[in-house]
Amino acid sequence: MELRDIEIFLTLAEELHFGRTAERLHITPSRVSHVIKKQERRFGAPLFARTSRTVRLTPLGEELRDELLPARHLILRALERATAHGRGTTGELRAGYTAPWCAELLLRAAAAFRSQYPGWTVQTREVSFNDPHGPLLRGELHTQIAELPVVEPGITVGPVLLREPRALMLPVDHPLAAGPTASLEDLAEVPLLRIDNIRARPVVDVHFPQRTPMGRPIPRGPSCASWHEIPVLVAAGLGASIVAARAAEYHARPGVAFVPLRDGPTLDYGVLLPADGSESPVRAFVGLLHTLTDTAPA
Structure with missing residues (x-):
């Protein structure tokens, strides 16, 4: 495999989308498809499972990605060192x-x-x-x-x-906002905003739970794709979010209250x-x- 073909494979393995891969690499989607098909013919097995709606790595594709990533880092660092040396x-x-x-x-x-x-x-x-x-x-x-x-x-x-101690970011007029502290059990009383399209499931599972410690379901609020959406949705009264307590120093705004959580893990x-x-x-x-x-x- 040529270095450019490796880059195309690794980018597609990350994006899982032919169009976004082509856009990032400034090539055409057909070029991406051609390179991947050529690689799959070489290995004699598919690297990606494709449907009309999804693209995902096969076990062989996952294995190849995990083995190529360290080599890619070594090449990039070698190029950086050479560039730095050449520029003095x-x-x-x-x-x-x-x-x-x-x-x-x-x-x-x-x-x-x-x-x-x-x-x-x-x-x-x-x-x-x-x-x-x-x-x-x-x-x-x-x-x-x-x-x-x-x-x-x-x-x-x-x-x-x-x-960091955690807090509950709430609409200012929610009943929980009037208390000195809140509990994870209180989450059964307020929709919790969700983080979707994120590749950090362990963090989401810990800090955006679906049930309270006693097993009560937590209502699901709107989904967010970035942090900057969260204070806006909370201020609009659409839900709450678990945040670091010191977020109150950086993200205070009208319509939002921060109530310390007295239980659960730190962030x-x-x-x-x-x-x-x-x-x-x-x-x-x-x-x-x-x-x-x-x-x-x-």
């Missing part, structure tokens, strides 16, 4: 985040990191709900701070950096890294993140 610079570290308090932690670490590695720059970017691990798996990021748990081939979960944020390893500057950056959370003021 040390390099650029790219870090992702999913919440603003994680972004602030990354920026604090970046300031300390640049003093240790003056030839390096640090770029940060927000990672969306609907593609929570794609940038890291594609080599677009060197590391990421994200909600846990994460179970994803090709990703290693590093240390937990933040353990933990940890470091994600490529499973095939990282360069020493990246490991040093992760060490700084851990140091900063150990010494951060309460």
Whole structure:
């Protein structure tokens, strides 16, 4: 397989859609189809199961994806090092985040990191709900701070950096909004917004439960594709959402109340890294993140 064909296969394995794959790679859908058919003839078995509505990986396709991803990371890093050497610079570290308090932690670490590695720059970017691990798996990021748990081939979960108390984001006129705290059992009394089209099922299962601890069903609210939809829907009275308690500092708005949850697990944020390893500057950056959370003021 040529390198370009490998890239087409891995992109389709991620998108599971011929049109989006073609758009991302700036080629035609017929080119994607031709390459995949050629690969399947070579292996003598299908890599994807296709219907008129869905595309999914076969077991052979999943095995090939999991074995190719580490090699792809190695190639991308080798190209980055060669580019940095050729330009006379040390390099650029790219870090992702999913919440603003994680972004602030990354920026604090970046300031300390640049003093240790003056030839390096640090770029940060927000990672969306609907593609929570794609940038890291594609080599677009060197590391990421994200909600846990994460179970994803090709990703290693590093240390937990933040353990956040949780709160219930509610319409301000809901009866639960008048109390000092709320319980997970109270979720039987309010529709819980849902996160759909997300590839982070372990996080969704923990923090967007379908039943209370005593087994009562939790009413289902509207579905969301991104975080930015949640406060809008809550303010409109359409449901509630479990959030980090400190979200009240960043996302307060008219029509929304934040009530601390007195039970259930904390919302933990940890470091994600490529499973095939990282360069020493990246490991040093992760060490700084851990140091900063150990010494951060309460």
